[in-house]
Amino acid sequence: MLSVCRQYIKDIHFAEDVMVQGFLKMFNKLDTFKFEGSFEGWLRRIMIRESISYLRKQQFVVYDDEVYEKNQSEEISQSTDLDTEHIQQLIDALPQGYKMVFVLYTVEGYKHKEIAEMLSITESTSKTQLLKARKLLQGQLRKQNSIGYGNR
Structure with a gap:
């Protein structure tokens, strides 16, 4: 637990x-x-x-893009080996609102309607937060892959 x-x-x-x-x-x-x-x-x-x-x-919990800029400066491991701890670090670097929706949807398997009720947000906010979280994670992975392989 x-x-x-x-x-x-x-x-x-x-x-x-x-x-x-x-x-x-x-x-x-x-x-x-x-x-x-x-x-x-x-x-x-x-x-x-x-x-x-x-x-x-x-x-x-802030459902806002401003938090992302603050988290951008946070150091994330430069490891290209995607072990569990590294993935957790990437998820931890997400703004808290994005992170909660991402984990509830992708890890726990809740539907957007359930997430919206749990977090007191709208379904569209839940969907938007998930989309933004995925984009940020994909960007971080692409960035780390290019650093890891020496391609800039």
């Missing part, structure tokens, strides 16, 4: 705190689990909602 929280929260220490809060919520709400789906899926949803709640409380 730490990896679920880590997908949303960049700092591992804060992700651990959110995971602990998620487990506390799970134990407090265990009697509400109806055995209609997988327990792991139910627990994942709790962790996702706790992560989103944490980010909202910290006011890290």
Whole structure:
């Protein structure tokens, strides 16, 4: 479950705190689990909602292009080996709003309507954020590939 929280929260220490809060919520709400789906899926949803709640409380979620310029200056590993940690670094460099929509859609498999409800945004905002996140990631990958292979 730490990896679920880590997908949303960049700092591992804060992700651990959110995971602990998620487990506390799970134990407090265990009697509400109806055995209609997988327990792991139910627990994942709790962790996702706790992560989103944490980010909202910290006011890290901004659905705006201005955040991208700030994140552009952040160092990203120059490795051309696309291991899991490297991909996570690229996702972490996305503006928080883009990142949340990207992870909810591509990793967790939520539909835009569900994402819109979870994040209190419109479906079109969800779709736009996903499109922008993909473009930014593709640009970073192209940039790193050209640096890695010596082509500029």
